Amino acid sequence: MKIMLAPMEGVVDHLMRDMLTRVGGFDLCVTEFIRVVDQKLPKRTFIRLCPELENDAKTPSGVPVRVQLLGQHPEWLAENALTAIEMGSPGVDLNFGCPAKTVNKSKGGAVLLKETQTLFDIVKAVRDAVPDTLPVTAKIRLGYDDKSLAVENAHAIAQAGASHLVVHARTKKEGYRPPAYWDYIAKIKQHIDIPVIANGEIWNASDALNCMQQSACSDLMLGRGALAMPNLAQTIKQGHAPMPWEEVADLLISYSGYEIYGDKGRYYPNRIKQWCGYLRRQYPQADVLFSQIKRLNDAKSIVTVLASQSSHADIA
Template identity: 90%
Template sequence: MKIMLAPMEGVVDHLMRDMLTRVGGFDLCVTEFVRVVDQKLPKRTFLRLCPELEHGGKTPAGVPVRVQLLGQHPAWLAENALTAVELGSPGVDLNFGCPAKTVNKSKGGAVLLKETQTLYDIVKSVREAVPENLPVTAKIRLGYEDKALAVDNAMAIAQAGATHLVVHARTKKEGYRPPAYWDYIAKIKQRIAIPVIANGEIWNAAEADKCIQQSACEDLMLGRGALAMPNLAKTIKQGEEPMPWEGVADLLISYSGYEIYGDKGRYYPNRIKQWCGYLRRQYSQADTLFNQIKRLNDAESIVSVLASQSSHADVA
């Protein structure tokens, strides 16, 4: 089984990728999207979103990081895909699933699921630009407003030469509301020859098993679930027990002074508060923590609160 860490805009940056891959269980990461419009982007754009490119295209834990591109113009996406791999990305991923209104209004992300031919043209153009030995992958939802084109879109992407396809088991309209329709992924998998990876609404090992059964997929991509339970990948792959709250507190503390590739976590207070929103799904203590820190605006004060909850707290 392979488990991938999902791209989550504004959340899973290189610091979070490093932290979660250090916890373990992940085989591949995908970056936040690089927005491509009508030009060849400079090297600094790629390095800002994926500083791992200057370090072998891997996190410090050794997990490969693939650059993701988002856009609508096949030729410009192809040119920027070539730049990404020349900079060291181990392949390129194409975003056809982003539900954000601002992205969709500018004809990027999930809105392209209305245009099967455009999906084919983009993947084909990028595949022809990227060296054969490197993967070109794509991530889709089941559709924009409905699921009518789910199979057709997947077939177009496969026929255009994609290496594998990640399917988030909901439409753009369904957003992140449960349930995820894993059985639709199985319908897609029956019709295409390339590997299919299931994504969506996987919060624990039991749900991962259900997803695997219903989607008929061997491999998974985890997003929000990995933020809600930092060792989720290892609970699925290795049967590890969910990380206790004390371990989570240790992790949150380590994030405070985080420095990787010369970049410290400047936005620590806001990021920890944001992270609490995911953690409360699995840990009741996250609500308490948020109430304790919601008015704090410096890392030192937040770490002081966390220290009393960590595994190193004085319990005498």
């Protein structure tokens, strides 16, 4: 099986991709989306969201990173897809699943699930622009307001030449509220002949097994679950035990000193507080940690708190 790390805007940046791929279990990462409107973007825009392009499009631990684009104009998406490829991205991913209101209002992301023909036109234009040897992939939700176009949309994307399709098993309207409707992914699989990857509401190895059984998918994409349990991919693939809190604390400390790509944890305090919001689902200690650091605004003070909880706390 293959496990992919989901593109989560404002959360899974290059630092988080590096962190989670160092922990292990991931076969591919997809970047936060690059917003395309009506122009060919400069290369610096791609580097900003995917600095791995300067490292053979891989994280430091060697996991490939694919650039994701979001937009509504086929011709401009095709132009920018070609730029991503020329810069070394191992394929291009297209975002048809983002539920953010600001994105949808400007006709990007999940709102395009109302327009099956537009989905086809975008994928076809990008597929025609990208060399045949490299994949063009897409990520969708089951629909916008309802699931009535789920199969039709997936079929259009497959017919346009997509290499594989990731399906988040909820509509835009359903947001991130449980449950995820994994059985709908199985319905989609019955109607298309490209690989389908299941995504949504996978928090532990048991969820992963249930998802694979209900969706009939052998490959998964993990998002919030990987932030809630940093070694989730390994618990699914290799049967590892969930990472103990002391090791999570070590991970949070290491996040403070990152000098990768010249970016030394500028946003560390806010990011650690944000990460606690995910970790508390699996670790009650995360609630305690957040209460201890919520008023702290410098990395050094936060690291001092974390050090008392790490696996090295008892070392003189």
